[in-house]
Amino acid sequence: MVLLGSTGSIGVNTLIIAKRYNIAIETLVAGNNIDLLNEQIAEHHPKTVVIANEADRAKVNHTDVRAGSKAILEAIEESKSETVVNALVGYVGLAPTLKATSLGKKVALANKESLVVAGEFIDMSLITPIDSEHFGLWYLMNDRPFSKLYITASGGAFREWEIAKMKNANFADALKHPNWSMGDKITIDSATMTNKLFELLEAKWLFDTTDIDALIEKKSMVHALAEFKDGSTTAHFAGVDMKLPIAFALRGEVTEPILPPTDLLTMGSIEFLPIEERRYPIWQIKEHILGNPHLGVVVNAANEEAIEAFKREQCSFFGMSEMVLDAYKKFENFKADTIDEIIAIDKEVRAYVKK
Ligand SMILES: NC(=O)C1=CN([C@@H]2O[C@H](COP(=O)(O)OP(=O)(O)OC[C@H]3O[C@@H](n4cnc5c(N)ncnc54)[C@H](OP(=O)(O)O)[C@@H]3O)[C@@H](O)[C@H]2O)C=CC1
Ligand SMILES: CC(=O)[C@@H](O)[C@H](O)COP(=O)(O)O
Ligand SMILES: [Mn+2]
Structure with a gap:
């Protein structure tokens, strides 16, 4: 299988289950936790590894290391696995879900943001949720x-x-x-x-x-x-x-x-x-x-920006909900008819919230 987000909470548990059932790991995708990724490579022997940042490439103990969000999509496209586990967090998980389903692969989906943002455009027959x-x-x-x-x-x-x-x-x-x-x-x-x-x-x-x-x-x-x-x-x-x-x-x-x-x-x-x-x-x-579930894209974009602002101490705890509710009101009449429009709305909401 292809595992996106292997170093996270869901990713680590997924590797425990994969080991128990002898499921081969074709691709591991991780972000910044290169130490844990190297441990996972040593234990699970993936064919391909993808990381978030080019700058970390030399630290990864593997011969086939790619970097960046396009590389995630390419690795999914090249993979022979029938199943992609998407345990990425946030909006970054949407494009891999769309790529995997467009190739007819099954997606074990922890990345709930994919459905929140673009549920209308996702082939649900290929999705199995990983959510309790x-x-x-x-x-x-x-x-x-x-x-x-x-x-x-x-x-x-x-x-x-x-x-x-x-x-x-x-x-x-x-x-x-x-x-x-x-x-x-x-x-x-x-x-x-x-x-x-x-x-x-x-x-x-x-x-x-x-x-x-x-x-x-x-x-x-x-x-x-x-x-x-x-x-x-x-x-x-x-x-x-x-x-x-x-x-x-x-x-x-x-x-x-x-x-x-x-x-x-x-x-x-x-x-x-x-x-x-x-x-x-x-x-x-x-x-x-x-x-009006199509408004999920608005809530998600505003919420991701609000969490960043809260983390940087630029807003209070309740300030996060205020930012999301304000964006929700502002973009209440938006409705995307295509994925390209989803991407455009996501950008627009983020720009509005950051203003
Ligand atoms: N944790 C849980 O029990 C549950 C989680 N979920 C959902 O599952 C998803 C994952 O959650 P969780 O495991 O808790 O999150 P974590 O933050 O623990 O893990 C996120 C994973 O995504 C990786 N990642 C983040 N950004 C990038 C990027 N740009 N490129 C490559 N890899 C990236 C991280 O890498 P690194 O850490 O190396 O930077 C990490 O491996 C979320 O959508 C969450 O809502 C759903 C139900 C339960
Ligand atoms: C484990 C899981 O599925 C999470 O989504 C969990 O439910 C989060 O806890 P809350 O019930 O506090 O949202
Ligand atoms: Mn849950």
């Missing part, structure tokens, strides 16, 4: 007619903070996820609830429904619930570990133990809570964006 909630929904549904789908949210780093204190929260504070160990960007998105907004859009494209909502479940033990037309509701419990969704995405079906089972007697009580707009202002646009 969507894996949970798929596991629950079994072709039964459902009336509503639910995904859960942890509530993020500030779920117990007083709202007044959140105004002064910094980047390091926001990285303290209560349950999951993940890359920085998704951890910030979890604190603002943008991750859950993205996951609703992801579910819309994957399951072709807008009968979907999110609830806070603070233990992240229940990942998804399906309410069926017959009036029953089932819940998906699993450990806080992405190896299970990854194993299913790579194997299709898994019958041997991947995670220890949920210990029902020690887990204590489980409660579901509403997502409040006061704490998570981004939630204001939930209904509107579910009805």
Whole structure:
């Protein structure tokens, strides 16, 4: 397989699962973590390696090293693998998803931004999501007619903070996820609830429904619930570990133990809570964006710029949501008819937010 984002949180777990099932690694793609990449090369012997920056080429212990975003697309094009795992973070993941699907390759997709930005233009028959909630929904549904789908949210780093204190929260504070160990960007998105907004859009494209909502479940033990037309509701419990969704995405079906089972007697009580707009202002646009999913490109571009601004201490924690909501209002009437228009809108929104 081709693995994009091998040095990240999903990438590392993917290599553990690939090793367990003897899946050959044709291509590894990484960014700046060359030390870890070199360890992965020594263990998995890829034919080709791609890194983000030309300047790092000499540090990589491999004879076929390419650099830059075009090189990622070329490596996908040259690959013989049927499957591409896309564990890149952010908008940079979109072009590889489009390239892989245009070649008829299956994409095990952690890069949810691909669907948020351009779900309308992606061949969903080639996509298997690597996301705990969507894996949970798929596991629950079994072709039964459902009336509503639910995904859960942890509530993020500030779920117990007083709202007044959140105004002064910094980047390091926001990285303290209560349950999951993940890359920085998704951890910030979890604190603002943008991750859950993205996951609703992801579910819309994957399951072709807008009968979907999110609830806070603070233990992240229940990942998804399906309410069926017959009036029953089932819940998906699993450990806080992405190896299970990854194993299913790579194997299709898994019958041997991947995670220890949920210990029902020690887990204590489980409660579901509403997502409040006061704490998570981004939630204001939930209904509107579910009805207008093409606006995902606007939210994503503004959000990526806002996260950079927050990291550089150029805006406050709530300033991020303010920037996204402002851009959402400004570009509310935009609709792309082609991928080229998506690319243009992405640029325009970023320029507006940076102004
Ligand atoms: N982590 C999780 O549990 C989950 C993650 N996801 C989604 O999966 C995706 C990846 O998340 P996560 O693994 O946490 O993120 P990380 O930040 O941990 O990893 C991102 C990976 O992408 C690489 N990368 C970033 N930019 C470039 C670039 N320009 N060229 C080449 N490689 C690049 C990084 O390289 P390097 O580190 O070497 O710089 C790293 O390997 C995100 O879309 C996230 O929303 C979804 C569900 C759960
Ligand atoms: C592991 C995973 O799927 C993440 O998307 C996780 O759900 C993020 O946590 P939040 O529930 O805090 O957004
Ligand atoms: Mn998730």
